[in-house]
Amino acid sequence: MKKAVWLWIAGIMLVAWSALPARAQAPSADEIMRRSYLAMYYQGEDMRARIFMRLISREGHERIRELTMTRRNLQLGGEQRYFLYFHRPPDVRDMALLVWAYLGRDDDRWLYVPALKLVRRIAASDKHTSFVGSDFSYEDVSGREPEEDTHKLLREEKIGERDAYVVESIPKDPAREDFSRKLSWIDRTTWLPLKVEHSDRRGDRARVFTAEETENVQGFWTITKRLMKNAQSGHWTEVVFKNVRYNLKLSPDLFSERALRAPPAELVR
């Protein structure tokens, strides 16, 4: 616990330091990606949001998903627990997914199927799999460790009104990845990615992430509306975060198999 507190303080200091306006020189590419990783996936000790997801095909056909996502960090930049509870479409209401995310090894995932009153563990070896049929992969939802790639700061440029670092990331073990290159535009003040372009193995642009709306919630910059567009199929997914709350003081023990069958109110709000 003590260790967690220290890490926590370090994290806050990191964010505070980053907010200082004047800097002598740009940080290294590794540092940028590390900070961005923390800003994107580790803000606050815990976090909860109501997620509205729209899956839209090239022809404009739409599928919706509404769920509550709760996250609890066990360690800054390290282990995390996720709980995802489905509200809509109505026929999948009460379905829930529990994820224990680790560093350096496959996550543990459990799924609850209410119609069959069944909890099943799911092996999560394929992190490129689509997240509930969307254009986001599991990796996009729970983060990709920056150490898995080699980063290079290409330039700094404005994207819209925002100053951004443009970082190129090449996977260290390309055989295991579905992308060959990733270009990230990282906001210089919030460290959140504003845009990410993934290239497929052939080197063609495959998926493009854009942060559409960003809000400051309880002092944490949060992307409240994001898009992932498949540049090849024309399919895209919009994700809107509502009712975002940080530091709810949720116990890690809440994130248990038991919660899947009878989720406590804190996890479904």
Place this chain on the structure above:
Amino acid sequence: MRARWTSFRQGLVQWCADHPRTVLVLVFILTLAFGSQLPRIRTDTDPKNMLPITSPVRQYNDQVEGWFGLHPDVIVVEIQSERGVFTPEILARIARLTDAILRFPGVIARDVVALPTVNDVSIANGVLQARPILDRIPHDAAEAEGLKRQVLDNPLLAGRLVSTDARATAIYIPIEKSANGKAIADRLRQLTGKERGPERYYIAGDPVARDTFGAEMFRQMALFSPLAGMVMCGVLFLMFRSWWVVGANMAVAMIAIIWGMGLFIGLGIPIHIMASMSPVFLMAISTDTVHIFNEFVFRRREVGDRREAIRQTMAAVATPVLFSDLTTIAGFASLAIGPIIPVRVFGLLVAFGTFVILLMSFTLVPALLALAREGRPIPVSREDDLSSSWLGRIGQACVAWKTPVALVGVVLLVISAVGISKIRINNNMVSWFKPGSEIRVADRQLSRDLGGTAMLYLVADGKKSDAVTRPEFLKALEGLQRRIEREPVVGKAVSVADVVKRVHQVLSDNSPSRAMIPDSQEAVAQELLLFSMAARPRDLNNLVDYPHQKANLMVQLRSWNAVETRALLEKVRRDLTATPIPGAEVKPAGIAYFNMVWNDQVLVGMLEGFIASCIFVFFLLILDYRSPRWGVVSFLPLLFTVVLIYGAVGFVRKDFDMPISVLSTLSLGLAIDFAIHFVSRFQQRYRETRDLKGSLVWTAARPGRGIVRNAFLFASGFAVMLFAGLTPYITVGAFMIAIMLLSALATVVYLPALIALFPQWLTQRLKEER
């Protein structure tokens, strides 16, 4: 009107004979102008484009592809090994090959279906597994064996991705619409050719066949058209012993082709498969000029003065040349009335080319005759006595044996009618390749091992959201699927029912007895969501649309035959009447269905257009001769030729396909041509001599020689095509020979017999005219 035409024609011919060099230069300049357009040629070999983009079947197919994220063009690679493909070595090669394919330009990488890219949902030790089947290469035989059992256990994969005996697996490669299937297939062959393992590779699929055919088509055209032309030159020389005649004949053909193609290419019209055959047609029609040379050879001997010989020749043949060309033009132009654009283009191109031939007959040909060097008269045939020539004897025999000859003709027609009733209108692009060709072999192999390459979609539309997840809907869909799978033409069928059953079984600890559709709609929806968390989105999207309103029953057919698709769809229709899917309407789509509709619209459309043209030509003939009786007589060779050929097609069980439908229209150009020459010249002769029998024998012997020469010329030229590498060209060759010989036979044998049979009825008016 006629008088005005005669004076115009005489003036034109006279002027051309007087200014041959001017005519040559003018024609040359115009030919250069048209020829300059040729390099701008745009070709379109996709048979799909023979139906306009706005046609309902294309629009519906595009819609279905949109709903389910499907791709119309898929190349299939089969990897086959007698000892099974589940060995670490072969699996490693498959992984390497797949990885290379994903990098090919033009390949829709995200939707490539292969062992390394398909996720399998399974359960092991109570843990749901969702990962690519070939996540990593098995280390040893035992591990590979385990993988094999896992794949064969999954009904979504067995029989489709891996053959049920595990001796074959496939890579399904969707390609962009703009990509060239042959180019990708060639790259694939380069890759697979380097492999030295025990396995064999087969490459099939509609885009490969189509684009290979497109490339081959022009290659074979470029090889065989000149070859046929050369053979014809040789034969022409043997007939007339004069390079002038050979050159003049070929010049007329080439000019017609260059002007026709040049005009259409210059107008920016793409050349489809059909129009690409028009040079062959124009070459055939241009032999009309043989009649002129034939007559000139006779006249030159009778008349001393060359210019007078030209004048007399042209006066004698003007009417038949004009009538036959005009009728041919009208016949082909009337093909343009139909709705199918490439057929229209083809009809108009040939019509325009024929017009050019007509024009050349009265300009370039007399000019060339005038230029033929003096002092070297065209050699004279030794057969001076017409009545003793073999054609004359045939004419005499036909007149003498008129009744038996006519009876034999009637019997032939009746037998052919039986053959026609057996005709099967069918189109199958794969069969355009020879049986031993790589494409045919690969197609057979895939049909045997992996359910075939022709995709048929049966789209069940539940009319409102979440209709598909209703258990009764899924159960009815599954029932339909199981019954379809029993049809021999069906290789494999997959539907969303399979997905639900698979997930349900896996969730129930993989107990085979639980491979069923659960009874609650919520359970179905949740199992589908679970599947979408485990598989690639396309694996579900291909089978059910976004609002869960429509389900796609994907059926792989072992055959590209349109008739088999029709038979299957008829069975499906009856099946659905007996046991409907509650609340749903089922409609077919997919390339196999498209092929069937194409068959109906293009082939039947072509056939209808042809029949309409024949009727049109019949009335034109009546107008030409201002006599219904002579119209009937001159129409008979066309009818005889067409009926006999279609009858033979029915008897030998050759499918009535596109090459046949196109080629049969050629009889419009030839049979009519022969008949008009015969009838016109007979009428002239009869008006002069009033001797029926003598006129018939004279016509059979003199203009008849032009007809037989013409026919023989072409039969020999196109016999070369019998050795082509693509069956449509072999068909072209065989058809040319058949049309030539039958038209000539019908003209030289049946016209004398018929005219002799009804002399009073026919010649009454001719006598009055005098």
